[in-house]
Amino acid sequence: GQNIDQPTEMTATEGAIVQINCTYQTSGFNGLFWYQQHAGEAPTFLSYNVLDGLEEKGRFSSFLSRSKGYSYLLLKELQMKDSASYLCAVRDGGYSTLTFGKGTMLLVSP
Amino acid sequence: DTGVSQDPRHKITKRGQNVTFRCDPISEHNRLYWYRQTLGQGPEFLTYFQNEAQLEKSRLLSDRFSAERPKGSFSTLEIQRTEQGDSAMYLCASSQIQGAAEKLFFGSGTQLSVL
Numbered sequence: 001g002q003n004i005d006q007p008t009e010m011t012a013t014e015g016a017i018v019q020i021n022c023t024y025q026t027s028g029f030n031g032l033f034w035y036q037q038h039a040g041e042a043p044t045f046l047s048y049n050v051l052d053g054l055e056e057k058g059r060f061s062s063f064l065s066r067s068k069g070y071s072y073l074l075l076k077e078l079q080m081k082d083s084a085s086y087l088c089a090v091r092d093g094g095y096s097t098l099t100f101g102k103g104t105m106l107l108v109s110p
Numbered sequence: 111d112t113g114v115s116q117d118p119r120h121k122i123t124k125r126g127q128n129v130t131f132r133c134d135p136i137s138e139h140n141r142l143y144w145y146r147q148t149l150g151q152g153p154e155f156l157t158y159f160q161n162e163a164q165l166e167k168s169r170l171l172s173d174r175f176s177a178e179r180p181k182g183s184f185s186t187l188e189i190q191r192t193e194q195g196d197s198a199m200y201l202c203a204s205s206q207i208q209g210a211a212e213k214l215f216f217g218s219g220t221q222l223s224v225l
Contacts, residue, residue: 008150031211042114042201042216043153050211087152091212097143097166098214100152 002026004101006088011107012078020073020104022088033098034062034073035087043087047073075106083108112136114217116202122223123192130188131220135204142185143214144177145201153201159185160207192224 003025012018024032031050035043049055049064049071061074073086085103092099115134123129135142141160145153156175157167161182174192179185189196199221203214 004152033213042218043214044216045213048211048213089152096141096212097155097158099155100145102150102152 002090002092002099004088004090004099006086006101006104008102009105009107011109014078014080014108014110016078017074017076018078018106020075020086020088020106022071022073022101024069024071024088024090024101026069026090026092026099028092029066029090031091032062032064032071033089033091034060034071035089035100037085037087037103039084046086078108080108080110082106114202114204114215116200116217116220118220119218120221120223122225124225125194126191128188128190129192129222130186131200131202131222132184132186133202133204133217134184135202136215137183139204139206139215140182141205141207141212142179143203143205144185144187145203145216147199147201147219148197156187189222192222194224197222197224 006022034046037043047062054063059076064071085105087103088101089098117132143158144156147153157177159179174190177187199219201219203216205212
């Protein structure tokens with residue numbers, strides 16, 4: 001089976017930096033994804049990590065440590081529109097399907 | 111690129127009725143996935159197709175659920191004898207095979223309410 005943990009909620013202030021953590025325990029590993037989901041909308045792809053290290057893409061960066069079963073999503077220069085749920089998802093080495101965590105609801109306040 | 115489209119956006123039904131949802135994937139994508147999501151939870155995998163072949167079904171998927179993708183293009187998800195516990199957002203996603211880097215593109219979902 002797979003177990004993916006992330007905080008339920010986080011709050012931050014506009015212009016600040018926030019780090020959303022994700023830990024996972026899977027029988028295999030073939031990639032970790034972060035998706036953003038605004039209320040009532042479809043999840044949209046943010047980032048993909050399969051090797052250890054940091055992947056930077058504009059204001060968003062994602063980090064992976066395979067030995068620790070750990071990832072984080074870093075959001076810089078927060079904007080109000082970043083208020084959303086952030087989903088961590090893992091692809092098990094033996095399967096094509098993605099298993100999602102419960103998501104972290106981020107609220108950005110002025 | 112018109113994206114993944116799902117129909118209907120909302121469905122209200124009475125317990126015991128059958129419902130069917132449709133998903134039209136991005137045209138060049140050969141994989142199609144169905145997920146279910148309830149409030150405060152992440153999407154939960156139900157089943158997926160590669161072209162017209164259904165390759166995997168979740169062990170959690172009841173026999174009341176069936177999915178088809180007859181010509182390898184659009185897909186339908188049918189729920190028979192609906193129960194209140196079936197109330198959820200049903201998400202469809204499509205992708206092109208790219209190995210581990212395969213990205214899923216999601217539709218906006220069908221929100222099912224079973225009364």
